Amino acid sequence: MHNSTLVVRNLLHNKLRTALLCIAVASSFLLFGLLASFHFSALNTDTSGSDRLIVANKISFTQPLPISYYEQVAQTEGVDAATHSTWFGGYYREPSNFIVSFAIDFESYFDVFSELEIAPSDLQKCSATRDGIAVGQAMADALGWQRGDRIGLNSAIFMNRDGGRTWEFEICGFFSDTNERGADNAVYFGFEYLNETRNLGVDTIGLVTLTPQSPDRNAKIINAIDTRYTNSPAETETVTEQQFAASFAQQFGDLRLIIALVVGCSFLTSLIIVGTTMASVIRSRTRELGLLKTLGFSDSSIVRLLLGETLAIALIGGAAGLFLAQVILLLAGQYADLGGIDMRWQVWATGMIFVLLLGLVTAVTPSITALRLTILEALGRR
């Protein structure tokens, strides 16, 4: 109780310095909040918990596979369920309004991607409607799309038979991502609709995704599929969903490294600044510490005082920075489609852990200085 009064008094003693320290900490946690949100969302490669396999064209996953492969893969021994998807490369009105969009098989897709939740009546409606489209909850919220709306999406890849690039859809249902990994920032529509209307690539699909009866059989399944198509016009490469996602993210290459570098630099900077400032604060308070010791304050209570101060700075600055990051993302989300970037609880949790670490680490040197100090020295030094 007394300790906390002292901590507050100490912090308020030099308001400018305290404010500056808080700003230094806040700026690096703001940075952390923004970059970590980006990391968790856009470059999210976390597919842990999935034991799915993905079959893609060996030349590159952007090359198509014949539709016949879907049935054949589904019947491979050890395969529990299979489905297929074709990247549509959609955008809404402007090319910059990029929409994650796939032509899929409604009958099987939501069985294989069981983390996606769709009402049975919605699913029924989507597959019964030729131009029916299922919209992810996050995307529906962001764009204000309602059931029954007719929307036009453009494809950056396909042309329809009239040479146009726009496809019309009717919104027939919504789905959500129970894993909360942002998979609901997407739209799905029926493969047949695309296949009947496009001018090129008819009867080809992008990827086949399958679930094995048990993950132990993965090696056998991979081998069976890939050898089957060896020396065929479309050879395949079958990998786990984790490998697939990781290699996809690797395409962005050095971007991730750069993000890590910036956050690292900024943390180190705020660590150094708060650390050295606290150390110099303690030195300037030598006499005060001597007085406290004379009054009978124990070593541990002095350390607690210092720790209270550094933790308070870290907490105030850190919380302010993270909060600001959240506000900025929310505001930015109102004006532009951020592609599902928002601050998840993981960002807050990791951030708060770093806050505590910062508070603890920066108290170390000042504490050592304070503990080494003898009363005689403290009161004598000027």
Next chain:
Amino acid sequence: MTSQFRQFLAVSRIILASVPKRLWVALSMVVAIAMVVFVLLGALALDKGMQATLDRAGADDVVVILSEGASSEASSGLTKEQYSLLAEAPGIATSGNELLISYEFVVAVDGIKRSTGTEVNLPLRGIDPAGAALRTNFNIVEGRNFEPGSNEIVVGKHVIENFDGFALGEKTRLGASEWEVVGVFETGGSVYDTEMWADRLILQNLFNRGDTVQSVRAKIDNIGSIEGLKNFIEEDPRLNATVSTETEFFASQSEAVSDLITMIGRPLAILMSFGALAGAVNAAFNSVSQRSVEIATLRTIGFGRSAVFFGTLAEIVVLGVVGGAVGVLFSLLIFNGLSASTLGSNFTQIVFELRLTWREALTGVTWALALALLGGVYPAWQAARKPIREILA
């Protein structure tokens, strides 16, 4: 003025000589500022390198024709009935009897990025015989060009240097057929150096493209001819296409990338600057409080307020410039010439070299100087203003 200036010099010397007594605080400020400059220059180097790679690829006497509304090759598509009309277009240069025109498209094929060992998309471009000659500075550095009508590939220099799977002489299977890498080309470090080229007709067949292409490139007989070409395309309703010079085409692509990098890079540097600013103010206050007796003594023996003000500021500015210089030095060592790769507009890799010139270095040092001045002014003013008796009491 001379006397005041001499006073300032004397005070600055005294103050700078005492910096080692405040080593840790001073050092933390230097490091903080160096970090800001490092991040800032990193962003600038990425931007500069990417721009240079894209700009180098463009020529003013080569036109790029895409379908109407397409901003990149990946989102463009032209049918044979459309692109064959272009053979009749005015203003296209010839060499002998051949029109210098190339119908092209890009597909992605897997290569292995050597530094990480992971699979990435590399662009394989189908071009016509005239295609290679349309690239500025094109020359074969090893082997030979591909034979039209054969399963042969030539690869760009950056592909050979950064990715596995397409070495000279290597045979690679694409679909049902085997392909041989017969040559290595370079185009002076432009974006084309991260491409592989093969015969368009063979590739269309292999990749089931029918007879569609994504873009048309052509040499025009003089720079003014583009107007005639524009009119020709506009007047024919079947040709739903846009034409631009290659320079314009790459400039619009580099604008997008460069916007992205500066839009991210500058705010990051500004954010980090707050931390560095706090470090600078702290270092200044620390110096002032440590030297309070000294300052009072100087004032008592007749040094003016301005000498104290500028002397204190000088310390922070010197530290700031040192921080800036350290940041620039590290950036030069680490970023300059560093080869990086990322996804380009065709959803395939672009290799580019990070690049720093004295202009960026100057920006870095200016930034450091501004931070130091901003951080030092208030503490210096406080130091100069403090009544002598209050300190010595």
